[in-house]
Amino acid sequence: MSILNLHNDLNTYLILAAVLFGMGMYGLMTRRTLIGMLIASELILAAAAINFMAFNRFTAPDPTVGQIFTLFIMAIATAEATIGLSITIAIYRNYKSVDATDIVDLKG
Amino acid sequence: MNPTDASGILGFLTADGFAGYGDAAVGIVFLFSLTITIIGGFMACNAERLVRAVAGLALCFIGIATIYYFLNSPLLSMMQLLIYVGAVCITIAFAVMLAAPEDDRKHGPANALGGPLGLITAGLITFALIGLAVNTSFDVLPKENMGTAKQIGIELLTTYAVLFKLISVVLLIAIIGALIIARQGRSK
Numbered sequence: 036m037s038i039l040n041l042h043n044d045l046n047t048y049l050i051l052a053a054v055l056f057g058m059g060m061y062g063l064m065t066r067r068t069l070i071g072m073l074i075a076s077e078l079i080l081a082a083a084a085i086n087f088m089a090f091n092r093f094t095a096p097d098p099t100v101g102q103i104f105t106l107f108i109m110a111i112a113t114a115e116a117t118i119g120l121s122i123t124i125a126i127y128r129n130y131k132s133v134d135a136t137d138i139v140d141l142k143g
Numbered sequence: 144m145n146p147t148d149a150s151g152i153l154g155f156l157t158a159d160g161f162a163g164y165g166d167a168a169v170g171i172v173f174l175f176s177l178t179i180t181i182i183g184g185f186m187a188c189n190a191e192r193l194v195r196a197v198a199g200l201a202l203c204f205i206g207i208a209t210i211y212y213f214l215n216s217p218l219l220s221m222m223q224l225l226i227y228v229g230a231v232c233i234t235i236a237f238a239v240m241l242a243a244p245e246d247d248r249k250h251g252p253a254n255a256l257g258g259p260l261g262l263i264t265a266g267l268i269t270f271a272l273i274g275l276a277v278n279t280s281f282d283v284l285p286k287e288n289m290g291t292a293k294q295i296g297i298e299l300l301t302t303y304a305v306l307f308k309l310i311s312v313v314l315l316i317a318i319i320g321a322l323i324i325a326r327q328g329r330s331k
Contacts, residue, residue: 116235
């Protein structure tokens with residue numbers, strides 16, 4: 036198959052989503068700050084949305100379902116980012132730090 | 144694609160020449176969007192400074208918007224630009240400016256999985272997912288409709304009406320909760 040015909044292949048999108056998911060996992064594990072972790076989790080959600088859209092385009096009988104699901108993923112991701120950032124700002128106001136290793140008051 | 148009937152080296156810029164190069168042009172645009180998605184994701188998870196990570200996230204989301212366009216969904220492509228690039232990235236940039244001082248930031252791995260072990264773990268997960276995706280054969284079912292924006296609107300207001308209302312309640316609660324959490328400590 037030609038490299039210029041990659042956009043008609045389901046595997047291209049699945050591999051792209053897997054790579055984005057791996058990048059998000061790597062960011063979640065290595066980032067020190069809460070905001071960096073939030074950025075990585077956005078990558079993971081984007082990977083899930085790409086998978087939904089790819090199966091929606093290539094295999095699903097009703098192509099509206101995947102698009103509606105992706106719209107809901109977008110709404111939930113927006114709510115998650117809003118709440119996460121406001122919690123981050125509240126934590127920064129109390130601890131003067133957004134580093135995940137500093138916020139250990141509940142640690143046993 | 145037949146290069147011989149193009150007039151000169153810039154023949155593809157004319158309308159007739161472009162018709163011959165159409166598939167190749169689509170493929171090149173797709174490769175470009177794949178590239179900026181991967182580069183943006185790499186910046187988002189690996190950049191040293193958070194501002195660069197946010198810029199990489201915006202680049203990655205623009206690439207994903209073009210990929211949605213290739214997946215037959217211009218509506219979702221525009222929503223991606225509007226919501227993620229326009230709203231989420233700007234919100235994260237605000238939070239970086241408000242609450243992430245660059246001068247007293249710590250270095251070194253945060254935990255046991257912070258260094259090369261994290262890279263190995265993420266790589267193994269990625270290769271497992273790729274192997275699973277490539278080696279599975281999926282049944283392709285015949286399409287019932289085209290999935291246009293009009294059909295999405297009809298489905299949202301009939302089949303998924305309850306979900307549509309619930310998601311607006313979730314967003315309302317998120318807005319109110321964010322205001323309450325971020326406001327504490329500012330009232331005095």
